[in-house]
Amino acid sequence: MQAEPLSLIFLNAAVVNNFVLALFLGICPFLGVSAKKETAWNMGLATMFVMLVSSAAAYGINWLLTELDLLFLRLICYIAVIASAVQLVEMFVKRFSPALFRSLGIFLPLITTNCAILGLALFQTSKEYDLVQSLVYALGAGAGFTLALMLMAGLREKLALARVPSVSQGAAMSLMLAGLLSLAFMGFAGLGGSHG
Amino acid sequence: MAELPNRQETLSLDTFMRGLWEENPVFVMLLGMCPVLAVTNTTINALAMGLATTFVLVCSSLLVSLLRDWIPKQVRIASYIVIIATFVTMVDYGIQAISLELYAALGAFIQLIVANCVILGRAEAYASKQRLHTTLVNSLGMGAGFTLALLSLGTVREVLGSGTLLGIPVFPADFQPWVVMILPPGGFFVLGAWLLLFNWLRLRKEHKARAQLEVSAHAS
Numbered sequence: 001m002q003a004e005p006l007s008l009i010f011l012n013a014a015v016v017n018n019f020v021l022a023l024f025l026g027i028c029p030f031l032g033v034s035a036k037k038e039t040a041w042n043m044g045l046a047t048m049f050v051m052l053v054s055s056a057a058a059y060g061i062n063w064l065l066t067e068l069d070l071l072f073l074r075l076i077c078y079i080a081v082i083a084s085a086v087q088l089v090e091m092f093v094k095r096f097s098p099a100l101f102r103s104l105g106i107f108l109p110l111i112t113t114n115c116a117i118l119g120l121a122l123f124q125t126s127k128e129y130d131l132v133q134s135l136v137y138a139l140g141a142g143a144g145f146t147l148a149l150m151l152m153a154g155l156r157e158k159l160a161l162a163r164v165p166s167v168s169q170g171a172a173m174s175l176m177l178a179g180l181l182s183l184a185f186m187g188f189a190g191l192g193g194s195h196g
Numbered sequence: 197m198a199e200l201p202n203r204q205e206t207l208s209l210d211t212f213m214r215g216l217w218e219e220n221p222v223f224v225m226l227l228g229m230c231p232v233l234a235v236t237n238t239t240i241n242a243l244a245m246g247l248a249t250t251f252v253l254v255c256s257s258l259l260v261s262l263l264r265d266w267i268p269k270q271v272r273i274a275s276y277i278v279i280i281a282t283f284v285t286m287v288d289y290g291i292q293a294i295s296l297e298l299y300a301a302l303g304a305f306i307q308l309i310v311a312n313c314v315i316l317g318r319a320e321a322y323a324s325k326q327r328l329h330t331t332l333v334n335s336l337g338m339g340a341g342f343t344l345a346l347l348s349l350g351t352v353r354e355v356l357g358s359g360t361l362l363g364i365p366v367f368p369a370d371f372q373p374w375v376v377m378i379l380p381p382g383g384f385f386v387l388g389a390w391l392l393l394f395n396w397l398r399l400r401k402e403h404k405a406r407a408q409l410e411v412s413a414h415a416s
Binding site for chain 1: 279
């Protein structure tokens, strides 16, 4: 694991094991805020920022708890740190871009319960990445999340103009689309090594 | 939620059934989708995940309901999350002790129960306002509804994807399994298909009701 080059870590997190389409993390915001490209882009960036902050924090916490031999507290500490990071982003966005704050709405505080972020912290721990590797991993995961969100938003903007049978309107159609996207992403399998 | 703040619900069968059908967390409210899609490639995984989530849901709802007068409004979300994380840690170590094989199959998704919005949603929308016994019944219903949804995905995916049910072959030997069903895209497709089915049923019911109305209007 130690010898894994950084570019491979990035590629692995961004496309091969895309957090949304291959590992099923962060499905709620994926379905919730992917109606418009602009919102999707901003949501992706906010999530990536939280990912970077919590990834660095998780690395520190893991080191501290290992030193103190208190590993059973890991999960509680991780989620507490993520919640505070989200609060920070929320304050920041509210202060500098009220319009964006309104358009993200309920999904901004809900980044806390975005399992992609907690998943990221847990995966980097189980893969025993060092600080730089963790940050690159977080960057890749954030980029992958944004990519999936943008692709979905693009498809759904087209879909809004298409004639869809009335039974399949709404979530059912979005899920079918997500399935097709996921099929496409399977084509990347094997590019960056398997997920371990 | 339609409930008014501070209105205490009286206990009835509906308190339980609502979670199972009318307000099913997965099929109706579209909450907690990540584990629904990720760990339903076999029936047994789906069942284990459903039970683990139900346990956390019931325990944390009870504790939130007990402490509802002592938790200050400003820090309630953080308090709920800490309560939930405590129970998830318990489940995490519990499953490790019971079956290491199952633990490996479910992977990080046991710890990710913390981030399941069904649980936080229940704590915020129901348990923080209602009394202990209604909370118990309601969260049991929600847990059952969640488990039901996981199972309905898990069975379909296992039967089509590996040709078995609970590990027992159900098809003749020359059946070619649809491998895509146990891969990630299969999760999206099967959930989408279930939602299609429910939409179709709902539309048909509405259609029938309208037709009935017209018939009775003609008759009078």
